[in-house]
Amino acid sequence: MAILFLDRPKAANTINLQLTIDVNDALDELDRDPSVRCILLTGAGDRHFCGGADLREIEQLISPEGVVGDSRRDFISHIEEVSKPVIAVINGAAMGGGCEIALACDFRVMADDARIGLPEVCFGALPGGGGTQRLPRLVGLAKAKELILTGRQLSAADALAIGLVDGTAPREQLMDAAQAMANQLADKAPYALAAGKRLLNQALELPLSEGLALERRVVRDMGTPQEREEFRERSKRASPTYESIFSPKAGANR
Template sequence: MATQLPNGLARIERDGHRADVLLSRPEKRNAMNRPLIADLTAAFERVGELEAVRAVTLLGEGPVFSAGMDLEMMHESDRATMEAITQELRTLFDRIENCSRPVVAGIKRAAVGGAFELTLPADFRVLGAEAAYGVVEVKLGVFPHGGATQRLPRLVGLAKAKELVLTGEYVAPAAAERIGLVTEVCADDAVDERARALADDLAKNAPLGMERAKTALNGALELPLEEGLDMEADLAMPLYETADRKEGFGARLEGREPSFEGE
């Protein structure tokens, strides 16, 4: 089951408890322009509201995840236009990061510049072994300002983030895995399949538990430890009144796979 978005540049495909959000501008190597950004934003708003969806993938239609921001758009945009585009990107990236379902980005062939930043709010990243992956903006007269200077240090540490941002060089896939930037590296032709498989595995877990755990994890680096521990407990305790908690522990005691309902 597929849902096309208003501008026709992204779509949602459903398969069981998984939703695939696809960049759908393959003739331009899924380069990101404003209509595509708007469609992706709408897509993540919708999947977050679908109760049956328990995990989400972010994929690119065709052979490439995304070549990055549309170069013609970037070349022609003045400061006022770029301020508007930057705010639109921030809204999109925040929506991905705060999606109540875990998000797996499948990165094949390329995710450069803004497309690299698009993958950072995802919870998991599966990277192709031959992919061009990194931020190059310092080689273009600007610097990455779609969240890379803020999210990247939180993922890999400040020193490594400075290296990636200030050199403008791609990070080798093996190095990306080693520093914890990506979850898995595989053949580019297998990226979408592996991302979907990971999302399907996540979808087997208790959805309320994952949603609340993601909320706690997203706030972990923003709060003092004691406040974070209080938040963790506040999020966890209501789960002990749910049917899924009874099902999870009951299934473990009975030696069977649990069947969660999100209740």
């Protein structure tokens, strides 16, 4: 696994132009690296996961003219599109764009003393990094309306209760819990994880008939014959028991 840091601790790990470039470049590198099976995304320091956009650079962030080259890509969507599972390790406040980064990850585990929310409406704005689209897909339309239109911030316990995060842990155990999740993902066939993520990300976008057709094609063609045989043989030797990656044994509080 690899750990990717949002590394601006003196600025609450807020999103500026350089951060978007650095995250995009790192995601490309990690996605190409066959030794990386899972990515943990967290904030540098011990107070903030990400405090949202750096308002001092907001014009550069929202204007295409202010972004050059490959960094034009929406880095939050890039997180979602990486072929490998991405776990948000929410080690502190995740507000605005920080919450939207977490929403784009495949799983979210949160420190039990952290808070998360989309408070933009309190400042006369609205989420602009996918919050209005990803949040209702995750927690349902009614709850998303409540959170976005009131700007309410959630504790870790409240976020867990509505399904916004998948697990919580004491701050000192948070990375261990995330690594336990990553370990259970990392021993699966990489081609199956990538194909599964692709299919699931499109599941709510396609009519059922198109989704089923895509599923048949992807499942039929995923992996090389050698890769499929390798993992079939491995599965014969492995124990068939299953344990939730969010169980207390993985270091998460439920």
